[in-house]
Amino acid sequence: MVKDEMGKMKVALLGATGAVGQRFVDMLNKHSYFELETLFGYSSAGKRYGEAVNWLLPTELPEEIKEKNISAVNTKDLDVDIVFSSLPSSAAKEVEIKFAKEGFPVLSNASAYRLHEMVPLVIPEVNPEHLEVIDAQKRELGTEGFIVTDPNCSTVGLSLALKPITNLYRVEKVVVNTLQAVSGAGYPGVSSLDIIDNVIPYIEKEEEKIGNETRKILGRLENNSFKDYNVKIHASCNRVPVKDGHLENVYLELSEKVDLDEVKEEIRNFIGEPQKLKLPTAPEKPLIIREEKDRPQPRFDKLAGSVPGMSVTIGRLRYGKNEKTLLFSLLVHNTIRGAAGCVLLLAELMKVKGFI
Ligand SMILES: NC(=O)c1ccc[n+]([C@@H]2O[C@H](COP(=O)([O-])OP(=O)(O)OC[C@H]3O[C@@H](n4cnc5c(N)ncnc54)[C@H](OP(=O)(O)O)[C@@H]3O)[C@@H](O)[C@H]2O)c1
Missing domain, CATH: 3.30.360.10 (Dihydrodipicolinate Reductase; domain 2)
Known part of the structure; x- marks a missing residue:
């Protein structure tokens, strides 16, 4: 576990500039368990977040996030405990499995793996018991990484x-x-x-x-x-x-x-x-x-x-x-309970229950 000086878990965010990515950035600001460490983008890679994003939310974009650089998607030297994904499904198919195989827990909003037979599709209040399949998924992947999804x-x-x-x-x-x-x-x-x-x-x-x-x-x-x-x-x-x-x-x-x-x-x-x-x-x-x-x-x-x-x-x-x-x-x-908020709540539950 890669805790920062405040004892928080470090997270990376795939699709940080998108409609759901922005909700994640907002909801992770001053979160008591998680610290946003790495922002990934595609056309925005290489730019500062404040310069690349068209911020859609009424809240102020935090200064320290504005100044962060957006990285091209890459697992090399990545030093985080969790990866949140708000990628388009087409990109998620290839990218999420790569991160999971490299040993990262991937918590995703994308549809690519929602119906996979070894991937839990979870609303924290409805079916948290489905998380129990994670061990079988890890065995199949042969790593400590895995994918968990939230629904449409x-x-x-x-x-x-x-x-x-x-x-x-x-x-x-x-x-x-x-x-x-x-x-x-x-x-x-x-x-x-x-x-x-x-x-x-x-x-x-x-x-x-x-x-x-x-x-x-x-x-x-x-x-x-x-x-x-x-x-x-x-x-x-x-x-x-x-x-x-x-x-x-x-x-x-x-x-x-x-x-x-x-x-x-x-x-x-x-x-x-x-x-x-x-x-x-x-x-x-x-x-x-x-x-x-x-x-x-x-x-x-x-x-x-x-x-x-x-x-x-x-x-x-x-x-x-x-x-x-x-x-x-x-x-x-749709972007709070229907996307970023649902995954964030799932991450909190998984942390408290020892899945991550
Ligand atoms: N919007 C909703 O209400 C909602 C609700 C539930 C689930 N979802 C799901 O959440 C995911 C994200 O949705 P969204 O509405 O946030 O989409 P969006 O606004 O179109 O944002 C897409 C994000 O993905 C990045 N991206 C695009 N292609 C990529 C690639 N090939 N590799 C890496 N990054 C790439 C973009 O980065 P750049 O800007 O750098 O190009 C952008 O940050 C989708 O799978 C969607 O179905 C959305």
Whole structure:
């Protein structure tokens, strides 16, 4: 372990200039466990971070980070405990496995390895037990390095909302319609001429990701093998002219009649290991229920939670056509709970539990 003088673990960040990379930089500033040591870039390699980045966040970019140089992706002489990755999936495929084989724990937002049979796909409050496959992965790689992933941003919101419901009832079918913010497409992402005054009813590969990833997350790990949760999932994904925050309209079919008050109670009381362990990035409540008829809304609810942006807001929870069906809307901040915040919370959990 390469602790700095404050006793913090050193981290490297792949994709530091991107929409998710910037969230990492912001959330790692003055973090109590981790210190950002190395910034990696691609077209920005060789420049100072302050010069290369188009800083999108309302917070000030810390002076010491502004002055840091961005390195070309390289494991040579790298002296860190953890590597966070916010690379495009195409680059992640090649780069993340290289870092893992060189002995680094890689915690990734990219989709490249999410469905790999030896790679955990984890939301810290939902399926932390899936981390147990890491030892088998290490044996397969023949090193101390490994890859752990977090889900796609829409999947994070959906799986978190489904978890307390699946604690009570068997969910048989999910139909979800998403309205996804432009920051979900990265920076510069979707052209303004395409998205202003418009809705685009297609996001490449997103609908398959929501189905496949949710089934894996809600599933079980048995003898180092993932068994999917058996549920039909139909997703339709739309890009809308909102800066941050994905809204999802969800319809569920369950195997028996549902007690709506019991479901609400279970959601309100839902916590996971991060809350029990009081981890720095854990919101007191991962799920918040609103009773107004017109919430959640991205403008008002994207920064919900005691750690802003780390709670998913659920609203309009009601029966569908009968008492075996439910309807609700949810809102997840895509670059915080849906990306950097989810991985950071995972890193905190993995540190406390001795995985890193
Ligand atoms: N945006 C979201 O809400 C969100 C949510 C969940 C997951 N994700 C996932 O997180 C990842 C990053 O997304 P993003 O939105 O931050 O993308 P982005 O804004 O396009 O940023 C991409 C970053 O990757 C770097 N990069 C690009 N090609 C590279 C290469 N070949 N080798 C090394 N670095 C390279 C870029 O560096 P330079 O600037 O130096 O070229 C930039 O820092 C993606 O896999 C995405 O699917 C995004």
